[in-house]
Amino acid sequence: MPTIEDYRELREKCTLMMEGYDSDGKKGLQVIGPNNNSIFLPAGGESFISVGQYGRYWTGTQHEEYLYAAYKFEFFYMYADYAHDWGLRGDEYNIRPVVNKNVK
Numbered sequence: 001m002p003t004i005e006d007y008r009e010l011r012e013k014c015t016l017m018m019e020g021y022d023s024d025g026k027k028g029l030q031v032i033g034p035n036n037n038s039i040f041l042p043a044g045g046e047s048f049i050s051v052g053q054y055g056r057y058w059t060g061t062q063h064e065e066y067l068y069a070a071y072k073f074e075f076f077y078m079y080a081d082y083a084h085d086w087g088l089r090g091d092e093y094n095i096r097p098v099v100n101k102n103v104k
Contacts, residue, residue: 001060002098005083007073018075029055029075041075044094 010016011032017030028042043055056074063069064094070087087093 001058002096004059004061004071004073006098007057007059013014016075029048032046039096042094043075046047056091057096058093069081 010042013034015032017032022040022042023025023095028040028044030038030040032038041055041057054074054076056072059073061071063071063086066086068089071086071101072090074083074085
């Protein structure tokens with residue numbers, strides 16, 4: 001799972017395009033890195049609610065004070081806005097697994 005620092009890096013070092021669409025025409029966030037590599041985060045909604053309107057993605061970073069909470073990255077397609085915040089770990093957000101190249 002990406003950490004909250006990974007998502008902060010996306011916000012600070014990458015170009016985020018809200019008008020992104022995947023090959024099937026689904027809405028989402030196109031993330032283009034400084035090396036021109038890109039990923040697409042679908043606007044998956046939450047528990048199949050508001051699919052296409054926003055995306056919420058869990059991080060692997062637990063909240064420091066609240067053991068029942070973890071940090072998330074979210075974007076709102078309608079408002080062209082993105083943020084990171086925390087949510088209850090029982091909430092049904094999307095995940096975007098990443099490969100840790102430092103693990104052997």
